[in-house]
Amino acid sequence: MSTERGNLSINSENIFPIIKKWLYSDHDIFVRELISNGCDAITKLKKLEIMGEADIPEDTHYKVVVTINPEEKTICFSDNGVGMTAEEVKEYINQIAFSGAKKFIETYKDKASDDQIIGHFGLGFYSAFMVADKVTINTLSWQKDAAPVYWESEGGLEYEMREGSRSERGTDITLHLNEDSYEFSNEYRVKEVINKYCSFMPVEIYFENANAPKEKEKDKDKDKDKKAEDEAPKPLNDTTPLWTKHPNDCTEEEYKKFYREVFHDYKEPLFWIHLNMDYPFNLKGILYFPKINTEYDSIEGVIKLYSNQVFIADNIKEVTPEFLMLLKGVIDCPDLPLNVSRSALQNDGFVRKISDYITKKVADKLSGMYKVERENYENFWDDISPFIKFGCLKDDKFSDKMKDFIIYKNLEGKYITLDDYIEAAKSKSFDDKKEEDKSTDEGKEKTDSSSTEDDQELKEDEKVTVYYITDEKQQSQYINMFKEAGLDAVYLTHNIDQPFITHVEYKNQKVRFMRIDADITDSFRDETKKKDKKLLKNNTEAMTKLFRKVLGKEKLEVKVEKLKNDKVSSVITLSEESRRMQDMMRMYNMGAMDDSMFAGGETLVLNANHKLVQYIIANENSEHTPMICEQLYDLAYLSHKPLEPEAMTRFIQRSNEIMLLLAQ
Numbered sequence: 240m241s242t243e244r245g246n247l248s249i250n251s252e253n254i255f256p257i258i259k260k261w262l263y264s265d266h267d268i269f270v271r272e273l274i275s276n277g278c279d280a281i282t283k284l285k286k287l288e289i290m291g292e293a294d295i296p297e298d299t300h301y302k303v304v305v306t307i308n309p310e311e312k313t314i315c316f317s318d319n320g321v322g323m324t325a326e327e328v329k330e331y332i333n334q335i336a337f338s339g340a341k342k343f344i345e346t347y348k349d350k351a352s353d354d355q356i357i358g359h360f361g362l363g364f365y366s367a368f369m370v371a372d373k374v375t376i377n378t379l380s381w382q383k384d385a386a387p388v389y390w391e392s393e394g395g396l397e398y399e400m401r402e403g404s405r406s407e408r409g410t411d412i413t414l415h416l417n418e419d420s421y422e423f424s425n426e427y428r429v430k431e432v433i434n435k436y437c438s439f440m441p442v443e444i445y446f447e448n449a450n451a452p453k454e455k456e457k458d459k460d461k462d463k464d465k466k467a468e469d470e471a472p473k474p475l476n477d478t479t480p481l482w483t484k485h486p487n488d489c490t491e492e493e494y495k496k497f498y499r500e501v502f503h504d505y506k507e508p509l510f511w512i513h514l515n516m517d518y519p520f521n522l523k524g525i526l527y528f529p530k531i532n533t534e535y536d537s538i539e540g541v542i543k544l545y546s547n548q549v550f551i552a553d554n555i556k557e558v559t560p561e562f563l564m565l566l567k568g569v570i571d572c573p574d575l576p577l578n579v580s581r582s583a584l585q586n587d588g589f590v591r592k593i594s595d596y597i598t599k600k601v602a603d604k605l606s607g608m609y610k611v612e613r614e615n616y617e618n619f620w621d622d623i624s625p626f627i628k629f630g631c632l633k634d635d636k637f638s639d640k641m642k643d644f645i646i647y648k649n650l651e652g653k654y655i656t657l658d659d660y661i662e663a664a665k666s667k668s669f670d671d672k673k674e675e676d677k678s679t680d681e682g683k684e685k686t687d688s689s690s691t692e693d694d695q696e697l698k699e700d701e702k703v704t705v706y707y708i709t710d711e712k713q714q715s716q717y718i719n720m721f722k723e724a725g726l727d728a729v730y731l732t733h734n735i736d737q738p739f740i741t742h743v744e745y746k747n748q749k750v751r752f753m754r755i756d757a758d759i760t761d762s763f764r765d766e767t768k769k770k771d772k773k774l775l776k777n778n779t780e781a782m783t784k785l786f787r788k789v790l791g792k793e794k795l796e797v798k799v800e801k802l803k804n805d806k807v808s809s810v811i812t813l814s815e816e817s818r819r820m821q822d823m824m825r826m827y828n829m830g831a832m833d834d835s836m837f838a839g840g841e842t843l844v845l846n847a848n849h850k851l852v853q854y855i856i857a858n859e860n861s862e863h864t865p866m867i868c869e870q871l872y873d874l875a876y877l878s879h880k881p882l883e884p885e886a887m888t889r890f891i892q893r894s895n896e897i898m899l900l901l902a903q
């Protein structure tokens with residue numbers, strides 16, 4: 240073969256800035272590209288052999304070898320795959336690879352962001368020029384009587400090819416690194432990059448350092464066989480990662496080991512989902528639900544995306560449903576169109592389907608667990624519920640699939656569904672109704688002026704109220720009242736629960752959620768007769784005036800009610816709407832952080848069945864009444880949260896004064 244020269248017909252002024260900018264942050268990607276080309280060459284040869292076209296010796300050990308030479312500043316990628324004939328070098332390297340480079344540059348020269356090119360595929364062989372001034376190829380094709388070919392290019396603009404000297408089938412690609420890229424002749428750096436991109440490639444990858452001292456002469460007298468075993472080099476990668484196996488062939492220990500090794504998380508995962516499908520598209524993977532140690536731990540997952548066991552990137556949100564990025568896992572999808580921009584990927588119907596499929600599989604697994612392993616599901620619930628709730632908020636389809644499998648821990652510590660709660664609440668209110676119906680006449684005495692309000696109330700009344708606890712300690716007084724009244728409530732203590740209940744209310748118009756301290760429910764009230772109602776109304780007016788004056792709180796709402804529990808003198812309730820509003824403001828750091836909790840919407844409920852309340856109603860102008868009012872308010876406040884320092888000082892002083900009065 241005579242020497243042949245050619246050039247890449249592209250203006251050299253635009254090419255280098257673009258190549259340098261291209262993947263500025265991860266130009267180590269050339270390692271992945273050249274190793275995966277070697278793997279492809281081997282896979283092709285294996286196929287030819289299976290088809291009976293190529294005749295390969297049986298003891299052939301297929302492998303890709305990466306050899307660095309720190310002295311000469313080179314890195315070489317060798318494979319014993321198909322190799323290339325001169326014609327193929329012309330076609331694949333001179334034409335396809337170079338024209339691929341040209342097309343790539345034309346497409347991306349105006350795109351400022353590296354982020355545009357997902358997975359950074361498409362430049363393959365040409366990526367060598369990001370780190371090398373000179374690249375050479377030494378190749379010999381598998382085909383009978385093929386002649387070896389030598390090819391070289393300085394700078395990636397011109398090439399030269401002639402007959403080569405390679406005597407064994409396969410290809411060597413040698414990069415003479417440029418000054419900025421000497422790091423790629425360093426053993427640790429190269430191993431690190433191989434580890435990042437090639438850990439699970441389907442062909443064994445070996446590493447060699449051409450400058451490392453040869454140790455053959457050492458330990459001469461060691462038992463020969465043992466020595467061979469000890470020193471047999473080990474591949475850097477695992478060619479059959481767990482996700483490529485059938486779920487039935489994987490053991491629990493293997494799943495855990497894989498999790499530890501890939502995610503470096505030594506806490507055991509709670510459980511995992513093995514995705515495995517061939518139709519209508521190829522997709523395999525394993526998703527792990529990690530254990531969250533404390534509620535303060537931030538949840539940070541990572542989903543590694545692979546294409547045919549070649550690592551693409553972490554957390555590609557176009558492919559992985561956002562909420563699943565809280566999990567840890569791997570997804571391998573060979574059919575992904577990875578050489579396109581992210582925005583194109585976002586609008587790709589196929590990619591959407593993949594994402595939907597993953598969502599569906601996760602929902603299936605969870606609902607299956609709910610049905611078949613309810614106990615396990617309950618054990619995991621506290622850990623997995625943040626993922627599930629976040630998923631419901633983020634993904635409507637997931638929410639619809641999961642809606643019957645969301646469980647709530649109730650006052651008894653049992654896990655119940657929303658339907659269970661509703662059923663129980665309905666049958667309870669049915670029992671209560673029966674009691675009430677004994678005195679039906681009273682219900683009819685409604686005045687015209689309040690009828691519109693009542694209509695609205697009626698609509699709200701059709702909803703079932705789900706009471707919830709956000710803080711067991713803080714709300715303990717209310718919890719006790721609930722227990723005494725035989726009412727139930729559920730624990731919703733995670734940050735995600737506030738947005739989640741809003742979501743459930745939106746999806747399920749029949750329920751509304753109320754924090755346990757939001758209202759005095761009918762179950763706490765004594766039966767009230769017609770004339771009682773009038774009296775309570777009058778008392779309420781009088782007490783509102785009195786408390787507002789004594790406490791200097793112009794907007795304080797006061798209500799006098801007959802509560803069943805006559806040991807409770809006063810309670811503060813905080814309307815659900817204003818509390819949610821305040822929570823939201825606090826979350827977004829908006830609005831006044833002043834007297835935080837009681838910035839409006841709170842009602843002081845005085846129990847007309849309590850002697851102290853009866854006393855102040857009867858003795859509005861008595862000398863001690865203001866003191867009792869203040870004390871009642873503080874006591875109610877205290878069961879919500881600690882008093883402010885000044886109020887606390889006054890409370891202590893006042894308590895002492897009261898004791899002094901007792902002593903006198």
Ligand SMILES: Nc1ncnc2c1ncn2[C@@H]1O[C@H](COP(=O)(O)OP(=O)(O)OP(=O)(O)O)[C@@H](O)[C@H]1O
Binds near residue numbers: 272280320322
């Ligand atoms: N080590 C090799 N052995 C045999 N053929 C090779 C080798 N490296 C590259 N080739 C040939 O050169 C072609 C171009 O390689 P290049 O890496 O640029 O693109 P590609 O591998 O086809 O696609 P990709 O963009 O996904 O990398 C390959 O398709 C292959 O035919």
